Amino acid sequence: DAGITQSPRHKVTETGTPVTLRCHQTENHRYMYWYRQDPGHGLRLIHYSYGVKDTDKGEVSDGYSVSRSKTEDFLLTLESATSSQTSVYFCAISGGRGPYNEQFFGPGTRLTVL
Amino acid sequence: AQSVTQLDSQVPVFEEAPVELRCNYSSSVSVYLFWYVQYPNQGLQLLLKYLSGSTLVKGINGFEAEFNKSQTSFHLRKPSVHISDTAEYFCAVIVTGGGNKLTFGTGTQLKVEL
Numbered sequence: 001d002a003g004i005t006q007s008p009r010h011k012v013t014e015t016g017t018p019v020t021l022r023c024h025q026t027e028n029h030r031y032m033y034w035y036r037q038d039p040g041h042g043l044r045l046i047h048y049s050y051g052v053k054d055t056d057k058g059e060v061s062d063g064y065s066v067s068r069s070k071t072e073d074f075l076l077t078l079e080s081a082t083s084s085q086t087s088v089y090f091c092a093i094s095g096g097r098g099p100y101n102e103q104f105f106g107p108g109t110r111l112t113v114l
Numbered sequence: 115a116q117s118v119t120q121l122d123s124q125v126p127v128f129e130e131a132p133v134e135l136r137c138n139y140s141s142s143v144s145v146y147l148f149w150y151v152q153y154p155n156q157g158l159q160l161l162l163k164y165l166s167g168s169t170l171v172k173g174i175n176g177f178e179a180e181f182n183k184s185q186t187s188f189h190l191r192k193p194s195v196h197i198s199d200t201a202e203y204f205c206a207v208i209v210t211g212g213g214n215k216l217t218f219g220t221g222t223q224l225k226v227e228l
Contacts, residue, residue, distance in 0.1 A: 031214050040123075042204055042218040043158075050214075058215070090157060092216075100146045100165065100208050103216055105157035 003027050004106035006091050012112045019078040021089055021109050025071075029095030032074040033103065034058075034066060036087040043090065049074055081113045118207050120219035127195055128227055135190040135222045137179075137205030146208040147188040148216070149179055153201045161203070164188065175199065200226045 003026030013019050023032060031050055035043040035058075045058030047066040055066050063085060065077045078085055088110050092103040119138045127133045139145060146165050150158040162173025169181040179190045188205060205219040 033215075040220060042120075042220040043216075044218070045215060048215065092158075094214055100214055102148060102160050102163055103214075104160070105150075107157045 004091060004093055004104060006089075006106040006109050008109060009107065010110050012114065013081055014114050015082055016080050019081050019111065019113075021076045021091075021111070023074040023076070023091030023106060025074075025093045027093060027095065027104075028071060029093040030071075031094040031101075031103075032068065033092040033094075034064075034074065034076045035090045035092065036060065036085075037090060037108075038087050046076065046089075081111075083113050085111065086113045087111060118205050118217055118219035120205055120222050122222050123220070124223045124225065126225045126227060129197055130194050132193050133191065133195050133199075133224065135203050135205075135224065137188045137190065137219060139186050139188065139205075139207045141186070141207065141209050143209055147179075147181060148206045148208075149173065149177070149188070149190050150204045150206060151175075151201050152204065152221075158204065161190070195224070195226050197226050197228070199224060 005024045007022045033048040034046040037043050044060045046064050049055045049068040067075045088108050090108050091106040094101045094103040117140045148163045149161040151161050152158050161177050162171050164171050164181045172178045177192050202221045202223050204221045206216045
């Protein structure tokens, strides 16, 4: 298994509070991604990173920000959580020599916003 | 923008029967195609991928898929399923020139019954 960990694994928070989710990898891969998974929607890309301090938006980025200060860590922040952000969040990494490579996924973080 | 369609949200099948999970994509440029499996309360695991070459690709756990460019399809098949194959299956695509970003289908829940 690819060396990807996510923390916390479960979190319950209240509307309006800030939340930060952490993704940590030990594979030294260049690309890191944050997805959210909701019933009927599959996985949707929130933000991704193609290097330290290099990030870009995905299809559902509103209300989320990210940071990557080190190769191994990719943080996802909900500045002011809303109930619509209740979801399961997955981090993924990819690397390799080719321009297009499969992504490896972490175990997920289940976030509930009350 | 590219999209991925998994028409069947649920597929029930008896153990030892064959199964086909359908996936169609829309893109006018070259694509790279993937199937992932998600077991309950776990992250996603790569089943197989098509990057180039033979259009019939074999993956783990006895699964295979065939890339059909004219029909823009990448259906997943297994000749004989087992109870342990019960899981959710996601088709995903990377479009050339679009960065290493995956677009996922909404998933197909495969339920294998005795």
